[in-house]
Amino acid sequence: MEVRAKLRYARITPQKMRLVAGLCKGMPVEKASHQLKFSQKKGGKILSTLLDSAVANAREKGGIDMENLYVKQVNVDEGPTLKRFMPRAMGRATQILKRMSHITLILDEAR
Secondary structure, three states: OOEEEEEEEEOOOHHHHHHHHHHHOOOEHHHHHHHHHOOOOHHHHHHHHHHHHHHHHHHHHOOOOHHHEEEEEEEEEEEEEEEEEEEOHHHOEEEEEEEEEEEEEEEEEOO
């Protein structure tokens, strides 16, 4: 039985988040949690929190063996982009793109 957790509008670029998401894909929940806990990237902390939320969802749903849970899939999609401008030399301005991510984490039971 699948369990989902979603995080929307995370202030991290999807490219950086996908690097961290690849670390825990297909792992048991315990190993994935340790992997993310010791990751030095910003996305590690974000994804660790989302993993804890997904495990709590599984616990509340009931009928799921918590020992056999594993990370089935992690989707990182692009959210909206904030457009800002930074002043540059000779009266010019450069556009700064502040990207956001939508993250979906799916847990499943190993059979």
